[in-house]
Amino acid sequence: MQFDWAYTFSLFLDPELWQGAGIVVALSVLAWTIANVAGIILALMRESRTRVLNIVAGLYIWLFRSLPLLVLLVFAYNIPQVFPPSQVILGSSFNAALVAMILHEAAYMAEIHRGGLLSVGLDQREAAKALGLRYGQFQRRIVLPQAFRISLPSLGNEFVSILKLTSLASVISLPEILLVGQRLYTQNFLVLETLTAVAAFYVLLVTIFDQLRGLLERHLDVTRRHTALENVSSDLPGRVERIREAHPHSGEKIVEARGVTKTFGENQVLKGVDLDVHRGEVVVVIGPSGSGKTTLVRTLNHLEPHDGGIVLVNGETVGYRPGNDGRLIPRSDASMAEQRSNIGMVFQRFNLFPHLSVLENIALAPQQTGLMGREEAQEYARTLLGRVGLAQHASKYPHQLSGGQQQRVAIARALAMKPSVMLFDEPTSALDPELVAEVLEVIADLANDGMTMVIVTHEMKLARDVADWVVFMEDGNVVEAGPPALIFGSEGHERIQRFVRHVSNTV
Numbered sequence: 001m002q003f004d005w006a007y008t009f010s011l012f013l014d015p016e017l018w019q020g021a022g023i024v025v026a027l028s029v030l031a032w033t034i035a036n037v038a039g040i041i042l043a044l045m046r047e048s049r050t051r052v053l054n055i056v057a058g059l060y061i062w063l064f065r066s067l068p069l070l071v072l073l074v075f076a077y078n079i080p081q082v083f084p085p086s087q088v089i090l091g092s093s094f095n096a097a098l099v100a101m102i103l104h105e106a107a108y109m110a111e112i113h114r115g116g117l118l119s120v121g122l123d124q125r126e127a128a129k130a131l132g133l134r135y136g137q138f139q140r141r142i143v144l145p146q147a148f149r150i151s152l153p154s155l156g157n158e159f160v161s162i163l164k165l166t167s168l169a170s171v172i173s174l175p176e177i178l179l180v181g182q183r184l185y186t187q188n189f190l191v192l193e194t195l196t197a198v199a200a201f202y203v204l205l206v207t208i209f210d211q212l213r214g215l216l217e218r219h220l221d222v223t224r225r226h227t228a229l230e231n232v233s234s235d236l237p238g239r240v241e242r243i244r245e246a247h248p249h250s251g252e253k254i255v256e257a258r259g260v261t262k263t264f265g266e267n268q269v270l271k272g273v274d275l276d277v278h279r280g281e282v283v284v285v286i287g288p289s290g291s292g293k294t295t296l297v298r299t300l301n302h303l304e305p306h307d308g309g310i311v312l313v314n315g316e317t318v319g320y321r322p323g324n325d326g327r328l329i330p331r332s333d334a335s336m337a338e339q340r341s342n343i344g345m346v347f348q349r350f351n352l353f354p355h356l357s358v359l360e361n362i363a364l365a366p367q368q369t370g371l372m373g374r375e376e377a378q379e380y381a382r383t384l385l386g387r388v389g390l391a392q393h394a395s396k397y398p399h400q401l402s403g404g405q406q407q408r409v410a411i412a413r414a415l416a417m418k419p420s421v422m423l424f425d426e427p428t429s430a431l432d433p434e435l436v437a438e439v440l441e442v443i444a445d446l447a448n449d450g451m452t453m454v455i456v457t458h459e460m461k462l463a464r465d466v467a468d469w470v471v472f473m474e475d476g477n478v479v480e481a482g483p484p485a486l487i488f489g490s491e492g493h494e495r496i497q498r499f500v501r502h503v504s505n506t507v
C-alpha cells in the first residue's frame, strides 16, 4: 500500500483541522495564563508564614500532581451529570477541558514559581523593606518580575506540554486537532497519512510559540539592553569645598538606643549598647571584625530585631509600639514600613533592583509609598542622580555600572525617601580600592549638607575626616566614644590605637 502524500498535503487546507488548531491554541493560552496566575498565588501561599495557607497550598500541589490529567478530564466532563448546577461552568467539553487543565497545571506552575521566588535573594527583600515598601508592593514590584524572568524558560516548556496535552481532550469529544484527525481516518482508513498531517500541525504550533517565548525572554532580559548615556552636561557634580563645623554631640536626638541586646543562638552579639545620634550629626562606628557593628546598625531600622533594650528614631520606638496596657507590642507590616521609610539604609553590596533602570530604582519607593506622584518622583530621582554625579546614567541598568557607581545609586535611592537619618553598613567594603574615593566623596558631601548619618566602616579616613562622633565597639560593647580628635589622638584608648594600626597595616 502506497503512502498517499497528496492526501496528507490536502489536509493542510482542511477547515476543520484549522478550527481544531484554533481550539488547541485557545485552550492552551487560556489554561497557561490562568494556571500561571493560580500558580503564583499557590507559590506565595506555600512561602507564606501563615501555616494554614501553607498547608492548603501544599495539599493542593500534592493532590493535583498525583492525579493523571486524563482522569481529571473525564471527571470534569461528567460532574454535571451528578451535580447539575456545575453545568454553568463545565457545560461544554471546552470548558471541562479548560478547568481540568488549569487544576492540573496550576500545581506544576506553583512549583516552578516557587523556584523563581526562592531565587530572588534576601538582599532584595532587605533593600525593599529598608525603603519602606510593604509586603504586597515588594512582591509585585521587586520579587515577581524577577522570579517570572527566572522561571520563564520552565514556564515556556510548560506551555509546550499543555499544547500537546490538549490532545487528551479528544476523549471528552473536544474537536481539537487529534479528534478531527481520528474522525477522518475512521472514514477513509488513511491512518498514517492523517496522523502525519496532525503531527505537522502540532509541530507548527509548538514552533511558533517557542519563537514567541524566545522573543519574550529576550525582551525581559535587561542584561541585553544597551543604553546610551543621556545628554547631560557633566558626570561629576561640582564640588564645593566647605569647612564642616564640628557638631557638638548635643541637640535634638534623632536616634537613641538604650541597652540594646541581640543574641543569635548562644552567641550574644550586642551586650547592652547605648547610642545617641543628634540631628545633623555623623556618627561613625568602628571596631574589629565580629564586634557587632553591622548588627547594631541593622537593629536601628529593625532589619535585625533586637531582643532587649530600646531603639528610638524620632522619638518613636522602632519595631514596637506601645499597646493599650503600656507594654510594647510588635508593629504591623504597614506601621513598620512607614517607620522604615523615614530611615535610609545603604548596604555593603548595594542591593539595587537588577530588573529596574537606575531612575526606576530611585523613583520606585517614593512613588509606591505615595510620598510623591510619578512625575515628581522621577524629577526628584534625576535631581538626586545629579547630586551623586550620575545624571547621565539614568536609563542604564545596575549591571551596566561600576561598583562605585552602583553604590552611589544606592545612596540616591535611600535619599529619595527624604529620610531623617541615613544608615550605612560598610558602604565601601565591597568596592575595588580605586572606587572607594568616589563613594566617600558623596558621603562627605552629604555630611557637609547636614545629613544625619550612622556609618559602620573600616575606612579610618572617613572616621577621621567626616565623623563628628566615633564609636569604638568590641565584643558587643561600646568600649569608647568621642570626637575623632580624642579617639584617634595620643590620649585615645590604647586598644583603639592598636586597632587603627592593625587596620592601616592591612589596608
Ligand SMILES: Nc1ncnc2c1ncn2[C@@H]1O[C@H](COP(=O)(O)OP(=O)(O)OP(=O)(O)O)[C@@H](O)[C@H]1O
Residues within 6 Å of the ligand: 264, 267, 269, 287, 288, 289, 290, 291, 292, 293, 294, 295, 296
Ligand atoms: N544572622 C546571623 N545569625 C547568626 N550569627 C550572626 C548573624 N549575623 C551576625 N552574626 C554574628 O554576630 C557577630 C557580629 O557580627 P557583625 O556582622 O555584627 O559584626 P561586625 O562588627 O559588623 O563585623 P565585620 O566588621 O566583620 O562586618 C558575628 O560573630 C557574626 O557571626
